[in-house]
Amino acid sequence: MSESPAARAAALDAADELSGARKLFALDDGVYLDGNSLGALPAHVPDRVADVVRRQWGELRIRSWTEGDWWTAPERVGDRIAPLVGAAPGQVVVGDSTSVNVFKAVVGAVRLVGDSARTDVLVDASTFPTDGYIAESAARMTGRRIVPVDPGELTAALGPSTAVALVNHVDYRSGRLHDLPGLTEAVHRAGALAVWDLCHSAGALPVGLDAHGVDLAVGCTYKYLNGGPGAPAYLYVAQRHQEAFDSPLPGWTSHQDPFAMSPAYAPAPGAVRGRVGTPDILSMLALEAALDVWDGISIEAVRAKSLALTDFFLECVAAYVPAGRVETMTPAAHEERGSQVALRCADAPRVMQELIARGIVGDLRRPDVLRFGFTPLYVGFADAERAARVLAEVLAEEAGER
Numbered sequence: 001m002s003e004s005p006a007a008r009a010a011a012l013d014a015a016d017e018l019s020g021a022r023k024l025f026a027l028d029d030g031v032y033l034d035g036n037s038l039g040a041l042p043a044h045v046p047d048r049v050a051d052v053v054r055r056q057w058g059e060l061r062i063r064s065w066t067e068g069d070w071w072t073a074p075e076r077v078g079d080r081i082a083p084l085v086g087a088a089p090g091q092v093v094v095g096d097s098t099s100v101n102v103f104k105a106v107v108g109a110v111r112l113v114g115d116s117a118r119t120d121v122l123v124d125a126s127t128f129p130t131d132g133y134i135a136e137s138a139a140r141m142t143g144r145r146i147v148p149v150d151p152g153e154l155t156a157a158l159g160p161s162t163a164v165a166l167v168n169h170v171d172y173r174s175g176r177l178h179d180l181p182g183l184t185e186a187v188h189r190a191g192a193l194a195v196w197d198l199c200h201s202a203g204a205l206p207v208g209l210d211a212h213g214v215d216l217a218v219g220c221t222y223k224y225l226n227g228g229p230g231a232p233a234y235l236y237v238a239q240r241h242q243e244a245f246d247s248p249l250p251g252w253t254s255h256q257d258p259f260a261m262s263p264a265y266a267p268a269p270g271a272v273r274g275r276v277g278t279p280d281i282l283s284m285l286a287l288e289a290a291l292d293v294w295d296g297i298s299i300e301a302v303r304a305k306s307l308a309l310t311d312f313f314l315e316c317v318a319a320y321v322p323a324g325r326v327e328t329m330t331p332a333a334h335e336e337r338g339s340q341v342a343l344r345c346a347d348a349p350r351v352m353q354e355l356i357a358r359g360i361v362g363d364l365r366r367p368d369v370l371r372f373g374f375t376p377l378y379v380g381f382a383d384a385e386r387a388a389r390v391l392a393e394v395l396a397e398e399a400g401e402r
């Protein structure tokens, strides 16, 4: 860097076409690098939630289910998420947690495959634990076996006995981005189905579910989609599979005529089939309001800024932090990088505690990983510079103490 990192940050912020989005969020003077765990609050959401509680629930009461827009919220909010993950309308339904949707997707995918000679459910060995736990149970329940594989070895592990592969688009720990188009194609060549977990990619980079022929996908909405703590997750079932999708949780709200209260189950057509029970309206409508921040924003612009931010943060870390003190786990290649930087660091718990005390909020993945999530809608280049500078200060003080 010829100019100082601080001067470069100022120039990059001045040229940033997304810099205006930050004012849409309730933030303070700190640097919030944990939007990959809990997205920040869009500033207009509290008033919208207050209206849902006070007027829709408090005054209209039961009428809001029908006269209001409560009943259809799962599909409506799904259609708001769809363009962010490259899905045409009618394929995404919102509700339940990611864990529950992993269950629906994996069991649903095994049932779509049918063929009992296909005995294996491949699962990302480095996955966020819930996906692995649920997939194991789903495999056991469907008479299949679970085969943990490193995503780098997935292609080699595929074969005539593969039923389904459950893969994370971005690894939650390292921030590594996996090749969704290439792996989906390889899974299909093996005659199997691909289920993608988009928790760490949706809202941070283009996904292209339809374009790449993904079969099923799940994701959460409280990370880069800023839906709020415990906001409901979503399930994508590609249109070509919907007719045959046989949900393992066929709750009454996925019935083709729920109010017939029929003892016999008959699934609704389309995305509705992925519903289970009564939608979590307060969380769902908070999420719906939160999605307004995406109006007029292109996910390609978000991706470009995300890569520029993580590049710049890594440059600043290299400039400020003494060599050898941290080890970057996040891939240098753009096509292998999500929207976070993970640094391995001795004494990581104490370092992160000290960073947070100084207004730099990232998080820790035990034992030794510092995670910094870069949410392009509200993190700027000056934030990245400050975070790297404070990290270097903390590490220098630590070294002095030892």
Ligand SMILES: *Cc1c(COP(=O)(O)O)cnc(C)c1O
Binding pocket: 097, 098, 099, 100, 127, 128, 130, 131, 168, 172, 197, 199, 200, 220, 233
């Ligand atoms: C965040 C995350 C989850 C969260 O699951 P919940 O059921 O919402 O708690 C699941 N899987 C992955 C890969 C995640 O990153």
